[in-house]
Amino acid sequence: MKNDWELWRDGDDQEMLDRALRNLEKIDVYGIAEFMDESIDVICRHFNIAVPAVIPRLNETRNNNLDGTACFEEIEDLKIDDETEELLVKLNRLDTIIYNEAAKPFIERAKKDGRRLSGINSACGRTIAQYARTVFMAEPGEVGFLIFGPYIRLRRGNYTITVEVKLSDLPNGLDDAHEIGFIDVSSEKGTAVHAHRAIRLGDVTGEGYQRIRVDFSLNRTAIDLEVRTYTSGVCRFSANRDVRLHERDA
Numbered sequence: 001m002k003n004d005w006e007l008w009r010d011g012d013d014q015e016m017l018d019r020a021l022r023n024l025e026k027i028d029v030y031g032i033a034e035f036m037d038e039s040i041d042v043i044c045r046h047f048n049i050a051v052p053a054v055i056p057r058l059n060e061t062r063n064n065n066l067d068g069t070a071c072f073e074e075i076e077d078l079k080i081d082d083e084t085e086e087l088l089v090k091l092n093r094l095d096t097i098i099y100n101e102a103a104k105p106f107i108e109r110a111k112k113d114g115r116r117l118s119g120i121n122s123a124c125g126r127t128i129a130q131y132a133r134t135v136f137m138a139e140p141g142e143v144g145f146l147i148f149g150p151y152i153r154l155r156r157g158n159y160t161i162t163v164e165v166k167l168s169d170l171p172n173g174l175d176d177a178h179e180i181g182f183i184d185v186s187s188e189k190g191t192a193v194h195a196h197r198a199i200r201l202g203d204v205t206g207e208g209y210q211r212i213r214v215d216f217s218l219n220r221t222a223i224d225l226e227v228r229t230y231t232s233g234v235c236r237f238s239a240n241r242d243v244r245l246h247e248r249d250a
Contacts, residue, residue, distance in 0.1 A: 013090065020098055114162065114244035117227065119150030124231070127241075133164070133209075137238045138231045140169055146181075146239045147229035154225045156218045158248050161185055161227050164209040164240035165199065171235065176202030181231040183214050187222040194218065199229075209240060215248070 123145040125138030136146045163183055184196040195216035204210045231237035
């Protein structure tokens with residue numbers, strides 16, 4: 001079998017592509033994306049590096065850096081030879097094939113498991129890292145949003161949010177219809193509520209975490225969608241930080 005240098009030297013595109021696809025099968029593409037939060041701060045802590053004070057701009061051109069055009073030399077006519085053009089086309093084609101192959105397992109698992117929403121926060125209670133999950137926990141008497149965020153952009157469509165909650169230290173005398181809190185899905189700084197579901201005592205039975213699903217639909221793209229879970233302070237209220245978003249059929 002040729003080594004990497006021999007592949008590049010001989011220009012064996014098909015063998016390079018086949019090897020890349022075989023290597024891709026060994027990589028858990030979905031798993032890597034699943035647990036890599038979008039937060040720069042979280043990523044820096046993960047790799048034990050300093051958080052940058054200023055995040056540099058990438059791909060700076062006159063199109064996105066209009067204030068600094070003096071540092072660019074204007075080119076009236078840019079020409080590339082036939083060999084370079086052929087190479088650019090070939091590399092783009094190979095990149096597209098590899099990208100499409102990488103997308104397949106990601107899409108398959110995303111449909112099954114749902115999208116994990118990065119950037120979920122809490123406005124009350126405390127954060128507890130447990131063996132199987134990290135949860136936000138509010139004690140009896142604590143009132144507020146145990147979950148809010150992550151203010152994502154989401155295109156029009158039909159979706160389901162899944163939140164895992166657990167109730168404990170319940171006072172005596174409450175019936176199953178008693179409202180403990182609620183879950184809603186909103187945008188536009190909370191002024192546009194797309195779904196609202198009350199959490200009643202009868203919804204959360206047993207000692208473990210229970211999944212509560214909330215369906216909602218968007219008739220246009222939302223640019224700051226958030227999920228909110230509210231506790232009224234009646235009891236100890238715990239919510240898994242791992243909130244899932246599934247796309248569903250109409």
